[in-house]
Amino acid sequence: MTQETSVTARHSFPEKLAKQVQSQFTQFAQKDMTGYTVARAKSEFYSARTDLTVFDPEGKLVLNGRDFGDRIFFWQP
Numbered sequence: 474m475t476q477e478t479s480v481t482a483r484h485s486f487p488e489k490l491a492k493q494v495q496s497q498f499t500q501f502a503q504k505d506m507t508g509y510t511v512a513r514a515k516s517e518f519y520s521a522r523t524d525l526t527v528f529d530p531e532g533k534l535v536l537n538g539r540d541f542g543d544r545i546f547f548w549q550p
Contacts (some may be wrong), residue, residue, distance in 0.1 A: 483510035483528060494527070494547055503539065509535075518538070 486509035493500045508530030512535060516524040525538035525545070536546040 481512040481514050481526075481544045485509075486511050486527065490525075490545070493545065497547060498536075498549075513540075 486506055490511065491506040491509070493503075494506070510528045511529075512526045512528070513524060514526075516522060516539060518524070521539045521541050523540040525536075525540060526546070527536035527538065528534050531537070534537045534550055537545045537550055538545055
């Protein structure tokens with residue numbers, strides 16, 4: 474059995490995305506997200522450009538997202 478894994482580099486979480494997350498999720502509304510990081514990977518989902526994975530400062534996965542170009546949707550894992 475073969476397991477495919479994909480390792481992508483994490484980057485600092487852009488302020489624009491942080492504001493979008495803060496407006497969508499009440500638990501992030503007052504949170505300082507400057508220590509958060511994001512990993513991006515090409516999406517295989519129809520019409521999506523990029524899949525996003527958001528990590529807190531300790532490296533814990535906190536959100537998944539999907540970028541469609543004109544809109545990014547986030548959800549909790």
